[in-house]
Amino acid sequence: MFLLEKLKDLGVLSPRKTEDYKKAWYKFSRNPFSVAGLVIVIVVVILAILAPYVTPYPHHAEFFVDFANANQPPSLAHLFGTDQFGRDVLTRVIFGFRYSLIMAATILVIVTPPGVILGLIAGYYRDRWIDMVIMRIADIFVAVPPLVLALAICSVLEPNLFNAMMAVSLMWWPWYTRLVYGMASSLRMEPFIQAAEIIGASKFHIMFKEILPNCLGAILTKVTLDAAWVIILGSALSFVGLGAQPPTPDLGTMLSDGAKYMPTVWWITIFPAMAIAVIILGFNLLGDGVRDVFAAEAH
Amino acid sequence: MSNTLLNVEELHVHFKVYGGILKVLNDVALKVNEKEKVGLIGESGCGKTTTMRAIMRILPWNAIVPKAKIYFKGKNIMKMSDSELKKLRRGSISMIFQDPTAALNPVFKIRDQLFDIVRYTNLEVGKNLSKKETEEEAVRLLREAALPEPERILDSYPFQLSGGMRQRVCIAMALASAHDLLIADEPGTSLDVTIEDQILRLLKQIVEEKRTSIILISHALGAVKGFVDRVYVMYAGCIVESASTSDVFREPLHPYTKGLLAAVPKLTGGGVPEGIKGRVPDYMNPPIGCRFVTRCEYAMPICERKQPRMINAGNNHEVACFLYGE
Amino acid sequence: MRLTTYLAKRIGYTVFVLIGLSILIFTLARVLPGDPARMALSPRAPEWAIERLREQLRLNEPLPIQYLYWLRDAFSGSLGESLVTRRDVLTDITEFLPATLELLLFALIFDVALAIPIGMLAGRKANTWVDNIVRGFAYIGVTIPAFVFAIIFLLVFGYVLQIAPTVGRLSPGVMSPPKITGLITIDSLITGNFSTFVDAISHLILPSFALALGPIAQEARITRSSVVENLNKDYILASISHGLPERRIILKYLMRPSLIPTISIMGLDIASLMGWAFLVESIFNWPGMSRYGIIAMLRKDLNAIVGVVMVTGLVFAIANIIVDVIVSLLDPRIRMIERAK
Numbered sequence: 001m002f003l004l005e006k007l008k009d010l011g012v013l014s015p016r017k018t019e020d021y022k023k024a025w026y027k028f029s030r031n032p033f034s035v036a037g038l039v040i041v042i043v044v045v046i047l048a049i050l051a052p053y054v055t056p057y058p059h060h061a062e063f064f065v066d067f068a069n070a071n072q073p074p075s076l077a078h079l080f081g082t083d084q085f086g087r088d089v090l091t092r093v094i095f096g097f098r099y100s101l102i103m104a105a106t107i108l109v110i111v112t113p114p115g116v117i118l119g120l121i122a123g124y125y126r127d128r129w130i131d132m133v134i135m136r137i138a139d140i141f142v143a144v145p146p147l148v149l150a151l152a153i154c155s156v157l158e159p160n161l162f163n164a165m166m167a168v169s170l171m172w173w174p175w176y177t178r179l180v181y182g183m184a185s186s187l188r189m190e191p192f193i194q195a196a197e198i199i200g201a202s203k204f205h206i207m208f209k210e211i212l213p214n215c216l217g218a219i220l221t222k223v224t225l226d227a228a229w230v231i232i233l234g235s236a237l238s239f240v241g242l243g244a245q246p247p248t249p250d251l252g253t254m255l256s257d258g259a260k261y262m263p264t265v266w267w268i269t270i271f272p273a274m275a276i277a278v279i280i281l282g283f284n285l286l287g288d289g290v291r292d293v294f295a296a297e298a299h
Numbered sequence: 300m301s302n303t304l305l306n307v308e309e310l311h312v313h314f315k316v317y318g319g320i321l322k323v324l325n326d327v328a329l330k331v332n333e334k335e336k337v338g339l340i341g342e343s344g345c346g347k348t349t350t351m352r353a354i355m356r357i358l359p360w361n362a363i364v365p366k367a368k369i370y371f372k373g374k375n376i377m378k379m380s381d382s383e384l385k386k387l388r389r390g391s392i393s394m395i396f397q398d399p400t401a402a403l404n405p406v407f408k409i410r411d412q413l414f415d416i417v418r419y420t421n422l423e424v425g426k427n428l429s430k431k432e433t434e435e436e437a438v439r440l441l442r443e444a445a446l447p448e449p450e451r452i453l454d455s456y457p458f459q460l461s462g463g464m465r466q467r468v469c470i471a472m473a474l475a476s477a478h479d480l481l482i483a484d485e486p487g488t489s490l491d492v493t494i495e496d497q498i499l500r501l502l503k504q505i506v507e508e509k510r511t512s513i514i515l516i517s518h519a520l521g522a523v524k525g526f527v528d529r530v531y532v533m534y535a536g537c538i539v540e541s542a543s544t545s546d547v548f549r550e551p552l553h554p555y556t557k558g559l560l561a562a563v564p565k566l567t568g569g570g571v572p573e574g575i576k577g578r579v580p581d582y583m584n585p586p587i588g589c590r591f592v593t594r595c596e597y598a599m600p601i602c603e604r605k606q607p608r609m610i611n612a613g614n615n616h617e618v619a620c621f622l623y624g625e
Numbered sequence: 626m627r628l629t630t631y632l633a634k635r636i637g638y639t640v641f642v643l644i645g646l647s648i649l650i651f652t653l654a655r656v657l658p659g660d661p662a663r664m665a666l667s668p669r670a671p672e673w674a675i676e677r678l679r680e681q682l683r684l685n686e687p688l689p690i691q692y693l694y695w696l697r698d699a700f701s702g703s704l705g706e707s708l709v710t711r712r713d714v715l716t717d718i719t720e721f722l723p724a725t726l727e728l729l730l731f732a733l734i735f736d737v738a739l740a741i742p743i744g745m746l747a748g749r750k751a752n753t754w755v756d757n758i759v760r761g762f763a764y765i766g767v768t769i770p771a772f773v774f775a776i777i778f779l780l781v782f783g784y785v786l787q788i789a790p791t792v793g794r795l796s797p798g799v800m801s802p803p804k805i806t807g808l809i810t811i812d813s814l815i816t817g818n819f820s821t822f823v824d825a826i827s828h829l830i831l832p833s834f835a836l837a838l839g840p841i842a843q844e845a846r847i848t849r850s851s852v853v854e855n856l857n858k859d860y861i862l863a864s865i866s867h868g869l870p871e872r873r874i875i876l877k878y879l880m881r882p883s884l885i886p887t888i889s890i891m892g893l894d895i896a897s898l899m900g901w902a903f904l905v906e907s908i909f910n911w912p913g914m915s916r917y918g919i920i921a922m923l924r925k926d927l928n929a930i931v932g933v934v935m936v937t938g939l940v941f942a943i944a945n946i947i948v949d950v951i952v953s954l955l956d957p958r959i960r961m962i963e964r965a966k
Contacts, residue, residue, distance in 0.1 A: 137645070139642050140642055140645035140646050140649055143642045143643065143645070143938050144646060144941060145899045145937065147900025148934060149650075151903060151919070152654075152933075152934045154922070155930055156661065156925065236772060239772060240903070240922075242922060242923070255773070262779065262780050263780045263784035270780075273777065276770070276773060277765075277769045280768050280769070280770070281764075281765075284764070284767065352862070355862075355865075357862045357866050359857050360751060360856070385868045385870075388865070388867060388868030389867070389868035393867070394866045396863055398859065402859040402860055402863045403860055404864070405860070405882065406956055406958075407878070412878075419868060456957045458958055459961075469863075472863075472867060475867070476868065
């Protein structure tokens, strides 16, 4: 639509301009904590991708037994020591990053689009029947603490990594729906949306080209922070035995395995625990940085 | 010549912000005599409120005061102990904030807030009021601030009152402790014009009856014309002119004051008022010389190099401008 | 009077949500791939045993019928038989719930008692070293999940330093007080058994603190930032300029508005407490409903899983209603808006 583009150029329509990326990056890079978060995440991602090449004993990742070298304390040969089967803990931790990141990426890719779209629809059609239906269903999903629902859904499936990802995806969408719903239902009263409506823009255009771009900052922030959350959730599921199963080198599995050998063989537990903490810290710092950038923009 | 009540000299206030330091107040000096009504005029962001907050010692945490002498009845407020400050705030000076909505705590009833003030101001003079006496005093103060149905006001939350009523409540609170000096920071700006006029009339009547001094802050010269005895004009953190109200209107000296007067719309017509071109300078890197130099149509080479000092142009009319000598 | 109508509305909606939840969880437990009866027993279980369990769980009926049976039983006080304990799930839950509630209650006490003063302190000393230390620790607290804390506590305080017990609610040989509320601390105080009380507290400390650390960090951060925000608000400056005593300003005029965001977020923190309790109870062998739930989940005990989820939902809903009531008591604006509706 010509008129629409014209109005956009004049700044009458969507208040968001695409030229802000450099500015956003500048703001982001000014905060050392955000940059530290980004660095942690990048390092973890690279380690995970290159795990077979950077780890000292890649064949220790899954099933491997060498009882002669079991339960060795940290040394030069095994920086994080070895576990009860003689496997190198450092190798398994780095492979553990792999599973954590795969889990986070898969779940967020599955969950975000439907969650966001449902939120847009419910928010735009606020107080109509479709809003009622979507949001009441979302309310039911958040009526139990998320971890409990994830545990419950996992428990009725075969315990494995894939099913754990499906279970978490199934219960996670309402959080995106609720986030976008809140923003969309207030944005639709804004003059630039009403202007678009008056000149006859389609519902699709308004929802996806006008409202959605203004929610992207909040969505991106949530995705980053949720990556941390999903990793925690995944490790919790495998910790209790409802997620990834041994010998998969999942950080949660390693924790629960190691807990049996506490306190003498502390390194089997402590290093995976620290790995979880680091990866979560990274995503949290990054997420806070992303939030600050978009919050400053909103002012 | 009456006694000096408040004497501010060499007041400098800076603010630490993310990208550096804002040098907002630069060598501010002003004087208030007993029973005098003084106006402080300047556009928004020029440091009027900061000056008043410095006097009350309620600057925000990121404020730095590299230099300041603020004498109240001969005592330097900057060097007062906590108990002396408390005494000053409870018994001598009081401030009315610009926005009554922000100045009242949103989650407490007026009763809670006003009772505390009444109680502690009276404790300071050795009177331990009973609950009933506190209530009577609070009602009296609300009446003094021309509020109808004081009992109903007491039982309201701020958000249940209109803007004008909230400002009257703030005035009542100030009256509890303003025995010497009342500072009114644009008390009507956030209200509509007729209410603003009522508020200003009320304040004038109160200070004249109680014979207290007042500093009335405003961004418009016109608003203070019929009210104050003397005017200080402030620009970008500096006092640029000070004179009796009639002198300022008859013969404004500083180019900025002239611009302010030209910006007042006249009933006689003549189109849209001229206004002053440009904006307040960047406080992070203020001009080395006169801070008005970037906007001044009479700017001379010396104005960029040197800061003008206040000089007496006769009849206690002071101005900080090289047009009138050094 | 108005509060009661508000409460009635909230409770009505809660009933709707809980029925929705029961449909959701009930359906998921039966629709998802895999034969629940076969999974509950073992893959090698004889066919007749599986068939008997299917019969018992009414798995051969159409799903809506199964649900209606379940609902009817639920309203008549039965949540079905547990495969593990061979008792009614409701009986099991009433036995194990008090231990979980006691744990959550202590975690909440820790939470409120620490988060608010720490947050207020950090906010008042904003941008000083005190604040930086608090912010650093708060970040760690937000970042590290409760079950990792639980393991670290177990290792450090339980095994290495040996300053607190790590298993169960009472030391072996200590008699449980007669059951009045089911909360050992309270029951032992009521019956005047002080040594049991001390023993119960010592067992509570590690698990409840491991649970509370996350919410403490979260709420301290929120309290800090709202204190910083409020400290620069005109109404606080006005209180100072009126010469009110500092204590009164902080404990009255600053505290109440600053606590509103903190208390509002507590609903979410309670969710995290209740969720992590499932892991923390397992780690500390705490004989509560959450550990019962984990065992049920690992054993595919369908009736118990549905029962535990429903009771968790109920407790969570009650906690949320309490939080909302407290917030509306603190904030008259919310109260008035609710009334206007």
